[in-house]
Amino acid sequence: MQTPRTDAGPAAPSAPPLLAASRLSPVAGAEIVGLDLSRPLSPELKDAILEAFIEHHVLVFRDQDLSPEAQTQFTLNFGPLEQHVGRLSDGSRYPDVHRVTNLDDAGRPTKTPHTHGNYFWHTDKSYHDIPSLATLLHAVQIPPSGGDTQFANMHLAYDALSEAQKRDLEGLRAIHSWEASRRNTGNKPATEEQKRERPPVSHPVVRTHPVTGRKSLYLGMHTSHIEGMPQAEGKALLDSLLEQATRPEFVYTHQWRRGDLVMWDNRSLLHRALANYEMDQHPRVLHRTVVRGTKPV
Numbered sequence: 001m002q003t004p005r006t007d008a009g010p011a012a013p014s015a016p017p018l019l020a021a022s023r024l025s026p027v028a029g030a031e032i033v034g035l036d037l038s039r040p041l042s043p044e045l046k047d048a049i050l051e052a053f054i055e056h057h058v059l060v061f062r063d064q065d066l067s068p069e070a071q072t073q074f075t076l077n078f079g080p081l082e083q084h085v086g087r088l089s090d091g092s093r094y095p096d097v098h099r100v101t102n103l104d105d106a107g108r109p110t111k112t113p114h115t116h117g118n119y120f121w122h123t124d125k126s127y128h129d130i131p132s133l134a135t136l137l138h139a140v141q142i143p144p145s146g147g148d149t150q151f152a153n154m155h156l157a158y159d160a161l162s163e164a165q166k167r168d169l170e171g172l173r174a175i176h177s178w179e180a181s182r183r184n185t186g187n188k189p190a191t192e193e194q195k196r197e198r199p200p201v202s203h204p205v206v207r208t209h210p211v212t213g214r215k216s217l218y219l220g221m222h223t224s225h226i227e228g229m230p231q232a233e234g235k236a237l238l239d240s241l242l243e244q245a246t247r248p249e250f251v252y253t254h255q256w257r258r259g260d261l262v263m264w265d266n267r268s269l270l271h272r273a274l275a276n277y278e279m280d281q282h283p284r285v286l287h288r289t290v291v292r293g294t295k296p297v
């Protein structure tokens with residue numbers, strides 16, 4: 001028989017948590033310091049990162065010095081890498097790690113970068129049948145101030161709808177396409193080859209997060225209309241939902257520091273970049289990797 005313990009000494013110190021994530025805003029975002037993501041993750045640390053990712057939707061790892069290869073290796077912890085439909089100005093495909101930048105082909109900052117679609121609210125690659133799970137951006141060069149990225153929490157936006165609105169949205173599906181995205185953002189129109197490669201897809205307007213089961217609005221600049229509804233009516237509904245869903249109370253604005261590695265959940269958020277800096281004066285260069293997700297339901 002086991003002898004009961006009679007000493008009342010201090011309890012043994014518990015192991016320090018693997019990850020200290022400090023909340024950045026009530027809406028989304030947590031900051032993590034003291035990790036070196038260029039080193040392989042233990043299974044326990046990977047699980048802790050995933051748990052924080054699901055809770056906060058946006059993770060900000062400070063002070064990271066990552067080569068593109070190291071960023072690729074870190075990204076692969078969370079799923080397969082996504083390929084890109086866009087092309088560089090010479091017509092070649094983006095590599096797995098590509099640059100989000102305001103530099104022109106000669107390396108000069110410009111107000112008219114190669115693409116400016118990222119200045120409109122969207123969720124990455126929703127024009128794919130299987131859109132992105134996570135996007136990771138590593139801040140390599142940032143302007144002295146501004147150049148922020150905003151995240152809107154689509155769970156909170158859904159929860160704030162009236163019961164009547166929620167009922168009206170049940171079962172609705174929106175059409176998303178690369179072609180619509182280029183049109184909505186005033187970008188160069190999609191080429192015939194791109195349209196063939198990425199035909200329009202439909203996704204539920206209200207999607208359910210595969211891990212938490214929470215509902216969210218699934219909207220943004222890649223949408224054109226609602227399946228089975230007159231085009232103009234569907235577009236007006238999507239526009240009005242987008243306006244409601246991106247009100248300031250649902251938005252976290254990330255102010256970049258050099259070395260930040262920011263990773264976000266496209267299943268829970270919309271995001272956009274802000275042109276709130278002198279784009280023709282200061283370089284803004286971020287390295288981007290994307291994890292492929294699952295079909296929205």
Ligand SMILES: [Fe+2]
Nearest residue numbers: 118122123124
């Ligand atoms: Fe994006």
